[in-house]
Amino acid sequence: MMDTTSILERAHREDYGRIVATLIRVLDGDFGAAEEVVQDAFAAALKQWPREGVPREPAGWLMRVARNKAVDRMRRSARLEARVGELEAVAPSVDAAEWQTLPDDSLRLLFTCCHPALSPEAQVALALRCLCGLTTEQIARAFLVSPATLAQRLVRAQRKIRTARIPYVIPEPEALAERTEGVLHTLYLVFSEGYAATDGPALLRVDLCEEALRLARLARSLLPEDAEVASLRALMLLHHSRRRARVAADGGLVLLDRQDRSLWDGAQRDEGLAELESALGMGARGAYTVQAAIAALHAQAPRAEDTDWAQIAALYARLVVLTPGPVVALNHAAAVAMARGPEHGLSLVDDLEASGRLADYHLLPAARADLLRRLGRKDEAVSAYRRALAMVRTAPERRFLEARLRELLAE
């Protein structure tokens, strides 16, 4: 039996975005007010549930309380009296079946957050905040900006939504094209944040990955002919199918080459492979497609040693051209090391380090350490592991690096 706090935490992770999305609609696009009433509802639950017991349908309870708070708020501002009736029609009960059939406002919220009238940075920050319930601090850390800067960015974006009257709708078909890129980029970042959390005790935030997948499926049904949407969905499915094998019993990270492949979710992998097929059929050639193709090659190898590294290295070389960036370059180096030997990978990693572009990214010294270890240069490998440990942020990754270092020192 879960205690009240964990039930509440789970409700926050899984339902926050949906509740906020609905409240924004009924509060006429007022993001700030919607967030406030939803936070008030969670605060009320924190007080009442331990005393009175957890309601049968926690999400429905939260929605109802948030709605009531929104009604109170509107009553106080008499001008909005007319909308109160409409608001009262939302989530009138806490019944589980009704919660399931409530209209899904998440996609509408996603498209509003990704309106091209907002800056790209604001789009993603707003989506992570409103849709996924990430705190300002967590988003700031993911973007490497100060919480104050990010808070200001969010306030400006919300003000623009209100003053320029950015509509809270899924856009008309003719406006969809210019909006898709931002939406996909946001979904990609939400998934990435869940797949490799930038901070905190847990390595994966499965709830964020699942929310991204759910929205990707909705986007796919909205844009069935869009090759990039299909590619992104394929990429997410192929990665997510490995989730059970990526974390060890002790919560530690298990790298691809040591994963128990029987734990992979075969049905999800097959769905991902089919999505990639249909994306390629639509002529997909973009960055999501290349990444999905890499994930597919991993997914199709029965054992780690069967992996087609030559083809993966070639795909990474393509990705470096499509989306130049130091993290992609690091992945390319790792693939080259597997395809042609660690010394080839190491020279690419050294080039990258000399460029100074990844000065505080723990995976650079971690990758270097691994290559040095494979080349038998033990002392250099030990000092590279120590440098990586000085930068790492999540507990499971720290334990992983510590274990590798211990193994090396014991040799």
Next chain:
Amino acid sequence: MKYLLMIYENEKAAETLSEADVQRVMGEYGTFEAAIKQSGHFISGEELEPTAAATTVRIRDGKRLTTDGPFAETREQLGGFFLVEARDLDEAIGIASRIPSARSGSVEVRPVREFTMPQD
């Protein structure tokens, strides 16, 4: 809600247009304006004389300073506007994208601030 659609174009480039091109653009504007009148979005709209005809006024320390200009440092200058009524930003963007000059210059879409009288 009202939106001001401000049309920016390179004045220098506009001066070099042939007579036929000017006639074509005028025709396009005529069609566009008729369409947004028909659909009920049009409130007003004017073409402006070039910035060479403009005068700038400032009051500093209580004294009036009148100068020639503005001397446009930017590549594109305000050359005209439409004031329209639109449901929301998306509708305003849709109207702005049909302005003929959007293809050669740019159109800034700016909401007009609405003041609501307090009710008691």
